[in-house]
Amino acid sequence: MTDLIGSVVIFVGAVFLFSAGLGMFRMPDALTRIHAGTKATTLGNTLVLVGIAIYHPDWSLKLLIIVYFVLMTNPISSHALAHAAYTLRGRLGLTPFFNDDDVHDRGSSQ
Amino acid sequence: MRLAAVVWLLLCLGTVFATVALNFRLRTSLPPLAEAYVEMVPRELGAPNVITGILLTYRAFDTIGEVAVLFMVAAGIGLLLGAGSKTDHVSELQREEPEPSTEIVRTGADIMVPLIALFAIYIMAHGHLGPGGGFQGGAVIASCVLLVLLAKPDYRVKLAQLSVTESLAGVLIVLVGVAGLVFAGGFLDSRVLPAGEFGALVSAGAIPVLSVLLGAKVGCELSVIIERFRA
Amino acid sequence: MTISHAVLTTGFLLMLIGIWGMLTQRDILRIIIGFALMGTGSHIVIVAIGYVADGTAPIIDSALAVSDAAGRAVDPIPSALAVTAIVIGLAVTAVMLAFALRLHAAKKTLSIDAFANSKW
Numbered sequence: 001m002t003d004l005i006g007s008v009v010i011f012v013g014a015v016f017l018f019s020a021g022l023g024m025f026r027m028p029d030a031l032t033r034i035h036a037g038t039k040a041t042t043l044g045n046t047l048v049l050v051g052i053a054i055y056h057p058d059w060s061l062k063l064l065i066i067v068y069f070v071l072m073t074n075p076i077s078s079h080a081l082a083h084a085a086y087t088l089r090g091r092l093g094l095t096p097f098f099n100d101d102d103v104h105d106r107g108s109s110q
Numbered sequence: 111m112r113l114a115a116v117v118w119l120l121l122c123l124g125t126v127f128a129t130v131a132l133n134f135r136l137r138t139s140l141p142p143l144a145e146a147y148v149e150m151v152p153r154e155l156g157a158p159n160v161i162t163g164i165l166l167t168y169r170a171f172d173t174i175g176e177v178a179v180l181f182m183v184a185a186g187i188g189l190l191l192g193a194g195s196k197t198d199h200v201s202e203l204q205r206e207e208p209e210p211s212t213e214i215v216r217t218g219a220d221i222m223v224p225l226i227a228l229f230a231i232y233i234m235a236h237g238h239l240g241p242g243g244g245f246q247g248g249a250v251i252a253s254c255v256l257l258v259l260l261a262k263p264d265y266r267v268k269l270a271q272l273s274v275t276e277s278l279a280g281v282l283i284v285l286v287g288v289a290g291l292v293f294a295g296g297f298l299d300s301r302v303l304p305a306g307e308f309g310a311l312v313s314a315g316a317i318p319v320l321s322v323l324l325g326a327k328v329g330c331e332l333s334v335i336i337e338r339f340r341a
Numbered sequence: 342m343t344i345s346h347a348v349l350t351t352g353f354l355l356m357l358i359g360i361w362g363m364l365t366q367r368d369i370l371r372i373i374i375g376f377a378l379m380g381t382g383s384h385i386v387i388v389a390i391g392y393v394a395d396g397t398a399p400i401i402d403s404a405l406a407v408s409d410a411a412g413r414a415v416d417p418i419p420s421a422l423a424v425t426a427i428v429i430g431l432a433v434t435a436v437m438l439a440f441a442l443r444l445h446a447a448k449k450t451l452s453i454d455a456f457a458n459s460k461w
Contacts, residue, residue, distance in 0.1 A: 124357055
């Protein structure tokens with residue numbers, strides 16, 4: 001029974017990881033791609049590790065430490081990427097989908 | 111025309127791969143050479159990890175070749191990217207002031223760098239007891255250096271000192287190998303040092319020594335490669 | 342259709358996708374990604390070939406005793422080959438990226454159509 005629950009949780013995690021890949025492929029610019037890539041992969045990784053913990057309960061402590069490590073480092077790396085993409089906007093083809101002028105125009109036309 | 115050729119090539123390769131995959135019969139027992147290795151490594155070398163025993167004693171010459179390939183790659187990247195002439199367009203983007211890192215990255219690096227370094231030393235030292243070894247530990251050390259470079263963008267990796275360390279590690283590896291030739295069975299035989307107690311940290315002859323030396327060499331090489339890509 | 346067939350199919354599929362990417366893409370970085378995909382697929386195939394039925398990892402610890410190691414361990418030689426192959430794949434990818442930097446510095450573009458000097 002625990003085998004079945006563990007396998008279902010691992011499968012849900014794999015679905016999230018696949019949706020992360022699909023999102024990175026279909027999103028229009030760099031910032032939305034970073035958004036898709038980091039949120040979905042963090043959750044997918046966490047669910048896969050939780051599924052393995054259900055499968056082998058005596059590895060729970062080590063898997064908890066790995067989940068902690070993933071939760072600490074994934075947001076930091078995506079923050080560094082997004083900061084770099086924002087700083088280099090306009091060069092290297094990293095123009096965002098909505099430019100700053102569009103936002104200002106919409107704000108001033110109300 | 112070109113697309114048709116690509117599709118034709120992929121169909122031929124796909125047929126070959128499908129034939130291999132469909133006619134694959136699962137083994138029920140090990141082949142004779144693998145059975146000999148699995149039985150010889152714990153008995154003669156005293157190392158619980160059979161793969162590290164193979165890589166660092168019985169097939170150690172291939173490991174030396176791989177170390178030579180990494181050394182050539184580090185030298186080649188130094189040639190391609192390290193000319194350092196000021197009219198070089200490669201460093202156009204990097205010659206500006208490096209953007210200071212944000213507080214999130216700095217705080218995260220403060221917490222993570224000691225953990226990553228400790229993990230790298232653990233992997234290198236326990237190469238003969240569990241999965242791990244020299245190459246894996248060296249790669250983790252290089253990722254630690256990369257994190258430091260992200261957190262402090264004006265930190266310059268000292269290329270001269272790293273090159274000296276890496277060459278020294280290489281010379282020491284060859285010296286351990288020659289000691290194996292003189293005192294034990296052959297080149298890079300790990301029985302120059304006593305096998306010790308099975309499963310202890312200091313055991314399995316010269317395999318931990320070779321692991322640490324390999325890890326230092328690979329870590330220095332990858333850090334040099336990262337620094338060359340940066341400047 | 343066992344697990345080994347599924348893993349082998351995945352490895353071969355990754356290799357085919359990598360070869361397709363290397364041959365049809367125009368951007369240099371996508372060609373390098375295709376090369377890395379092909380390498381990863383071949384590593385999966387190498388390790389999957391060494392599986393013994395109901396085997397476990399060839400490391401002597403609480404899960405595998407010394408006496409029945411020869412009966413239950415997985416083939417260790419393809420795993421050792423895969424370690425070497427991964428390191429060399431990393432080295433070749435690093436050299437390819439250095440070349441990509443140099444090509445971008447020469448022509449200010451990352452498309453290989455700009456370097457098609459010798460058309461034939």
